[in-house]
Amino acid sequence: MAGEFPSGEPLTSAVTPRRSAVRNALDGVTDPELDRSIVELDYITGIELGGGETPSDCGSDATDGDRGSGTVTVRLSLPTAWCSPAFAWLMLVDACAAVESLPGVGRARVVLEDHVHETELTEGVNGDRVFAEAFDDADGDLQAVRRELNEKARIVRQHRALDALLDAGATPEQLVSLTTDDVAFDPDGPDSERVVVSVADGAIRLCVPRDSMVDYVEKAESVGLDLDSGPLFRTPEREPISVDEFELVRRRGRLASVNMRGQGGVCAQLHEARQRSREAEGAD
Amino acid sequence: MYRQRGEDVFVVDAHVHHWDASEENIKTDGGEQFIRCFYDYHTGFTPEDRQWSLDEYRKYSADRMVEDLFGNGAVDMAIFQPTHLHEFYKNGFNTVDDNAELVDRYPERFIVNGRFDPRDGEAGKRELERQKEEYDVDGVKLYTAEWKGDSKGWRLDDPETFEFLEKCSELGIKNIHPHKGPTIRPLNRDAFDVADVDDAATSFPELNFVVEHVGLPRLDDFCWIGAQEPNVYGGLAVAAPMVQNRPRKFGEIMGELLYWLGEDRLLFGSDYALWNPDWLVELVMEAELTPEQRDEYGVELSTEVMRKVMGENAARLYDIDIEKKKKELQSDEISEQFGLGDDYAADAAAD
Numbered sequence: 260m261a262g263e264f265p266s267g268e269p270l271t272s273a274v275t276p277r278r279s280a281v282r283n284a285l286d287g288v289t290d291p292e293l294d295r296s297i298v299e300l301d302y303i304t305g306i307e308l309g310g311g312e313t314p315s316d317c318g319s320d321a322t323d324g325d326r327g328s329g330t331v332t333v334r335l336s337l338p339t340a341w342c343s344p345a346f347a348w349l350m351l352v353d354a355c356a357a358v359e360s361l362p363g364v365g366r367a368r369v370v371l372e373d374h375v376h377e378t379e380l381t382e383g384v385n386g387d388r389v390f391a392e393a394f395d396d397a398d399g400d401l402q403a404v405r406r407e408l409n410e411k412a413r414i415v416r417q418h419r420a421l422d423a424l425l426d427a428g429a430t431p432e433q434l435v436s437l438t439t440d441d442v443a444f445d446p447d448g449p450d451s452e453r454v455v456v457s458v459a460d461g462a463i464r465l466c467v468p469r470d471s472m473v474d475y476v477e478k479a480e481s482v483g484l485d486l487d488s489g490p491l492f493r494t495p496e497r498e499p500i501s502v503d504e505f506e507l508v509r510r511r512g513r514l515a516s517v518n519m520r521g522q523g524g525v526c527a528q529l530h531e532a533r534q535r536s537r538e539a540e541g542a543d
Numbered sequence: 544m545y546r547q548r549g550e551d552v553f554v555v556d557a558h559v560h561h562w563d564a565s566e567e568n569i570k571t572d573g574g575e576q577f578i579r580c581f582y583d584y585h586t587g588f589t590p591e592d593r594q595w596s597l598d599e600y601r602k603y604s605a606d607r608m609v610e611d612l613f614g615n616g617a618v619d620m621a622i623f624q625p626t627h628l629h630e631f632y633k634n635g636f637n638t639v640d641d642n643a644e645l646v647d648r649y650p651e652r653f654i655v656n657g658r659f660d661p662r663d664g665e666a667g668k669r670e671l672e673r674q675k676e677e678y679d680v681d682g683v684k685l686y687t688a689e690w691k692g693d694s695k696g697w698r699l700d701d702p703e704t705f706e707f708l709e710k711c712s713e714l715g716i717k718n719i720h721p722h723k724g725p726t727i728r729p730l731n732r733d734a735f736d737v738a739d740v741d742d743a744a745t746s747f748p749e750l751n752f753v754v755e756h757v758g759l760p761r762l763d764d765f766c767w768i769g770a771q772e773p774n775v776y777g778g779l780a781v782a783a784p785m786v787q788n789r790p791r792k793f794g795e796i797m798g799e800l801l802y803w804l805g806e807d808r809l810l811f812g813s814d815y816a817l818w819n820p821d822w823l824v825e826l827v828m829e830a831e832l833t834p835e836q837r838d839e840y841g842v843e844l845s846t847e848v849m850r851k852v853m854g855e856n857a858a859r860l861y862d863i864d865i866e867k868k869k870k871e872l873q874s875d876e877i878s879e880q881f882g883l884g885d886d887y888a889a890d891a892a893a894d
Contacts, residue, residue: 525587535586
């Protein structure tokens, strides 16, 4: 969860964080197109602690007063040299902010390697510029790109949650009117791996894997969906779902999931091919 | 001709290239990075024992191309989709005129498409007229992410593009193939976006829009548009080779495409030399959906469905009479060279 610091890494602000803590922080950063962790996707090629790298500000709001003094440099490489600069920018900014949120880190520097625009991207993000300054032919709002990708991630996560609930025996009629009040997130205490969802006016309780619901709610909140008023699940256009259109909404969610998985497959294959050719070059 | 369970399948490879990315032809770093990116796609989705070396891949002879496509009978006809990229390559990467040379040599086998770039203005329109006059093109390949001067791309719904689409309509160029897939530099104005196809397809109902690579990073947007616009088609280049090492994902993608667009609006393409039909056609033809996928989508990759996807749909768009064509191919130069004549002899499978 955002802002939560992984346990098992005792740190004080006077100490440079361990590499594993940096990695844990980066694990919360996603490739916005694939909605998967950049650590899991194997984009991180190096983490350097300490040293006198040029400080950066990666667009975060933190003030220097509450920071430690450690400097961390994170190196990343994406599946191709042509990966979208807009998506790359979002990942770099998020990686930088995630590392700077760690106690003990003064400044983080993120370095993109093997990309057509590695210089513009690396200098832009570390130099606290905005995307449109780094790319003068960018014609639009980077935040709009982020919103759109987040919205897609929400639809995919919703699909996963709906599938889990349908598997557990829920009906479309029950699902379209579900609200957050119907969901008990920690029925067995804080380490619960399941969520209990009440349907049919509380007459029936269904158990589903916790991740499926928590991941959905987290993304729905991050795109600004007001879950306190109105139903938990919405159409891709964010409207409440009518029973009649439930099946269409489910199929659209499935389609978005297939797209994301398909693209994930392409990226993974390219990433492997590129690593193989790098290794081959290294061996020459 | 491909044969499955005793039935003939006439294969039109609707997406091939004859490119030149030799070191002598490369103009900028972009050109070098572009071919390397293609090469990663090649090695990423080609069986290990069928991979080319980077040197072979940069530039291949016409003879090799002909043998790869037709030698083992995997493909019966092929459609060139030009990709000029003059900003990257001195003589262009894969130009209409270069492609046309092969059409000239093997007119029964190859079809060449034209291309336009709305940023070329009036001169571009005259060039399109020339392509129609000289090569009688029925289609154009559009590369909206192509760099030109300071511009890094354009859109199908730009007013200038509409002028060119009107021109296509006037000239009888009816098949529009926008590349909507992996791209060279998607900024905000980005070639991942398929929304511009929607506008163009609505405004030009007399034209067919074959979205190449089924908009893969945006398969969801593409299918949603395709479900609403009857003149939108999907070109399977890039999606097809996933069958090789991501068969489950290939099955899901085919399931979605058949569900939203149906079996009459999908066109097979190898994207040669990205991938080689001499192994790809067989793998695609042999692909099956899992039982769960069949249940979920209510579709099957039956011979009947695949016959449409592999050839009949393209034949319809390009006015190819398959039965008549088979007779012509019985004794053309390529059938002679590779001993394919019997494949096309009086429909053996039907007798």
